[in-house]
Amino acid sequence: MTTASVERSITDQAVQRRVIIIGGGFAGVAVAKSLKGINAEVVLIDKQNHHVFQPLLYQVATASLSPANISQPIRTVLPRSAGCQVVLADVKSIDPDRQRVFVDGGSVPYDYLVIAAGASHDYFGNDDWESIAPGLKTLADATEIRRRVLLAFESAEHEADEESRSAALTFAVVGAGPTGVELAGAIKSIASKTLPSEYRNIDTKTARVLLFEGGPCVLPGFPEKLSQRAMQDLKRLGVEVRINSRVEDVTSDGVTVNDTLIPAQNVFWAAGVKASPLNTAFKSHCDRAGRVRVHSDLSVPGYSNVFVVGDAAAFVPVGDTSPLPGVAQVAMQMGRYSGQVIREELTRGESKRRKTEFKYKDKGSMAIIGKNRAVAFVGGFQFTGFIAWVLWAVVHIAFLVGFRNRLRVMFNWAIQWLLDSHDARLIVGENTLRIVQPAGEGVEVDPD
């Protein structure tokens, strides 16, 4: 092996500045792309080797798509020609005063830092709910929800006790933002269209999907007319929508809402978010969700060389009261902007810096409810039904990473549209059931 020509991991050109980006999601990748060709060492650190197209995670959770369909290695998104080093590592902490990032095994200094580390779920102080009610942020979350959904039907098939069978076939989704709405709609679709011909002892169409929302409508943040329409569409599909319903408790028996226990074997969480714990380096500037309240140029108060972008940031536009939502568009625009600020500063020097502030250009929002049904708010226009559904599909295909993934996803969707199939129905991980009460001749049941 000739290694003489091998460059070293982190170069020793002492004169070059180093920009570290933490996170390879929408925001982090946008930063890296906008720094292409810059005269500085750019390092992107992520604990996963892949970039995930999060808006389609619910389709992995409901067995429409495979994990690889909606993800790509970060190295492929940012190949060597992008001029960015990709490092697979878990960032443990940040020391902004020493300008260092700590990873397992050591620390690396930076000149500029962009935190794009995203967010996880918030259970409003009830951390014990997490293992019972998984959320949907990563591919691992998605395959876990898929496993639970598919196992629910398997266990119901062999459950002789009617109450237990009914609980197995009850799915509760908490939170009616786009993720909750899409997840609830897709679970109901599988149960009523894909599975009926495959089970003998249960009628999968009887499966109940309940969608709980603490506020007065589904899809908060959407125009009222679209919220109303989404609620109608969900009901028509068979989803039981419960607005003004705050979940008071989650146990393995089910969810408690308005002092009433609703038995459910599966609860999925699409409610609160909590920003990355890396933000604690700037604790005094964090809001209740742990997001850093950034300056108008997305930098952290007191540290003009540190930027926070994407779900980890709380940016309140001028004249507004609440921060921008944690969606892909916001993350990408923030990432691009922070990259441009760094580029200008490195090119022209600090004096020319930050004349403009970050301005978010809202391109619209959309949510899919089921086959041929969606709501979309684009360029001030409202769309519903089939047209919104086509718009949704076109936009999501257009923004999906990788040309080849686009073709694969289009193919899978076409098949699914024609046949109501959900082909990625793999249960991975723990999956065997205890046969509790298999009625039938000669069957012996072990005492518990």
Next chain:
Amino acid sequence: MTTASVERSITDQAVQRRVIIIGGGFAGVAVAKSLKGINAEVVLIDKQNHHVFQPLLYQVATASLSPANISQPIRTVLPRSAGCQVVLADVKSIDPDRQRVFVDGGSVPYDYLVIAAGASHDYFGNDDWESIAPGLKTLADATEIRRRVLLAFESAEHEADEESRSAALTFAVVGAGPTGVELAGAIKSIASKTLPSEYRNIDTKTARVLLFEGGPCVLPGFPEKLSQRAMQDLKRLGVEVRINSRVEDVTSDGVTVNDTLIPAQNVFWAAGVKASPLNTAFKSHCDRAGRVRVHSDLSVPGYSNVFVVGDAAAFVPVGDTSPLPGVAQVAMQMGRYSGQVIREELTRGESKRRKTEFKYKDKGSMAIIGKNRAVAFVGGFQFTGFIAWVLWAVVHIAFLVGFRNRLRVMFNWAIQWLLDSHDARLIVGENTLRIVQPAGEGVEVDPD
């Protein structure tokens, strides 16, 4: 929920006989299909919910295909119309005298039993090698090997010590049957064609792939000319083939062959097989690999109502000395035959039983070495190079479960052929690295 019409899991029609099939691989599914429409209760039990097309597992292990591309839910392969109950459960043991199968939670009686429980790896008494050198039998094995292969390049990228970097880029494959040959060829292809543009500090082309075989040639069982050709093709691709090389030890440092330690971070096992532990119910009839030495009608000596088929069986054809190999064709033909025996017996009564014995019709064997290169032995004819490669692809597509999977796999292969891409490069599970010695300005390394 109306449950009045719900049939029960295991019916109580006392007059009906019950056939239990253990395993939903090639053999088990073939049994179930050949029993379609029979006047008996047919129950297939598997601990996974999906049927896997094992001949393409190595493509999941090498990031060409997604797990869902080569698998289907057993319920989809055997829908309600197939007349077979599918049960997701782990069979713990069999009591052939009481005619009972034990699962977690109880036991179920049978009139006929077909054991199609397959085989796992055999480490020739060195069970401690298993965690170091995983084999390739299940989807979980495949994603584990994929994880290790991809992590090897990630760790090499940030390894400053030349010896460690060299070990990280050395892959040892033990056993040169079709699985070993295909795995070795595919790993070398990724390293030399797919990855080079994505790493900055290493030249992935320098990765070494060693293929160890205890016997005198690769692909034992193939005609000698094809074995020779496969060996040449492997060498041309850059795989280092070591025949007559028995592996003496496997540790985390590497493999020991002929008293020499070859440093390798990754060792993959494609050597021996060991039949399912369920076979121990018939211990006195098992061979060294734990396979049951079945009668000429595939039944177990002493139990004419119990059949063993597929990899779990040792069937020696008349005039032959060694049992049939553990391949898909053998499993499918055995499964079909045992189903026919049971069907005839249930239809015409036991007196008419078993006039014919199982005869295996060998349709040929093939193995792929790399892009445009394979060897095939079909209908007495030998094929090599591009023609064999096309044959291989056509046959594997034709036998792949599910029309939709066929289209997906063809699409993936076409893309891969054109672009040398391996798009399913997902590292799932434990994946972060300790940055050991990142050379470079200002980097601090924690003491070990």
